[in-house]
Amino acid sequence: MIFIKKYYDKSQQYFIFTETTRAYMSNCIKDITHNEAFELLTESELLILKNNKTSIKYDKGEVLIKQGTLSNSIIFVKKGISKIYIEGSQKKIILTIKRDNNFLGLSSLYTEDKTYQYTVTALEKCKVELYDKMAFKEVLRKNVAFSNEIIKYINHNTSRFYKRLLCITEKNSRGKVADMILCLSNHIFGCLEFTIPLSRQELAEFAGLSMENTIRILKEFEADKLIKLKGKSFKIKNKSMLERISEFG
Amino acid sequence: MIFIKKYYDKSQQYFIFTETTRAYMSNCIKDITHNEAFELLTESELLILKNNKTSIKYDKGEVLIKQGTLSNSIIFVKKGISKIYIEGSQKKIILTIKRDNNFLGLSSLYTEDKTYQYTVTALEKCKVELYDKMAFKEVLRKNVAFSNEIIKYINHNTSRFYKRLLCITEKNSRGKVADMILCLSNHIFGCLEFTIPLSRQELAEFAGLSMENTIRILKEFEADKLIKLKGKSFKIKNKSMLERISEFG
């Protein structure tokens, strides 16, 4: 159980450590979809939602949720990838990238602060449904199975943030970048080759680093044949090494 | 709205910035107590909990919840302060300090991963009640008002972590230490003079810094008459300056 902290060192091996007793666990746990929640609703409850629903299409770059505005809606993203981020006074940090069939805004349910805690923008064309929060809460009050399913989604989200917080405090910059690449691969795209809808600046905001540093590490990974880069297209060539860098870096 | 980032500079003023349009918002939002939830329960529901309850006393330093173990209980802390932290492979990070009348383990409800995500240890003598998770879930299923109140607690917690994540990524070390002091003052002790039940190492884990760096900054704050230190006893002497350091640092 003793790990001697190392530094990623091109000349020798990547790592020097004594034991490897733990299996690798990605910090980016698999996301879950939220569509099953609707199956728990009765006809009349579905009708309440239907009567208080607006369907909207967003183009790439458009804002679905703006941090600080009143949270009047619960959003269900039917189609499209979006990024959730917090805007600080000087920096932005991308909390997560969300795929289809996910709720947005659940974390503003029942809070004293009636505003959204984060901003969400579309990374590609998105089809969403806006549910009036009052109506949504009415359904929550009526249907306890639905309510508990929502708890499940919220807690799943929380788990991810615990991991993220640990990642950000504990890992060095290479570990953060490796973790991000694995997260994109495992969680968002589900394959080893993908094209990201993010700029280098956004990648940096996702990793929690400066843009220059992020780029430099990506290039370093490329030079060491861990990944192949071409603009926004990524190819993972040595996943297990990335995992080790993510874990020990 | 333009802030010229500064560095805390003893010789001149602490900060150089052009405008101050935003009001200070602590990153450590006031914690809420969880005891009102019980008032939402019927006699029979209270009985279910009562029949599946164990009352335990913990001494200082004892582990209430251990990260990675099966989450079989929902804990209600009746009395005493505890620390919640995540154990990484090389570092620990204290998520928060919890006071009386708070649930622990709510974030493990309905998650696929059946284990606790964090460790909780008593910082002083604690009186807690362990509720069997099955029984707790049964009550959740029966009582939607209770269930929604639990959502409220979970989301309140989430809000705090968003702020914490931002704090950790955005602030420099002085900002982090200032924020921590304000958090202890506002949130945990509710006054300007208090004695912390934490070692310097634990303070560092709370701030997300090395111990040496944390100590140095504390001494710096003391030299600049922002705080008065004596071992574990703290006295805040210039709160507004700490707030500015927390906000701009």
Add this chain to the structure above:
DNA sequence: AATATTTTTTGATAAATATCAATAAATAAG
């Protein structure tokens, strides 16, 4: 296609923070 604009990349440098080592202070143990 030529030009302007933005994004990405590289290099040099400065700043921030962690680490290591040594000492001092506080607490515990005998």
Add this chain to the structure above:
DNA sequence: CTTATTTATTGATATTTATCAAAAAATATT
């Protein structure tokens, strides 16, 4: 009360990371 042990502090140094500036590449505009 003295000694041992842990915790806190200080100083020196190395490492990490951000920042600034400039160049290259990619994209958008005319």
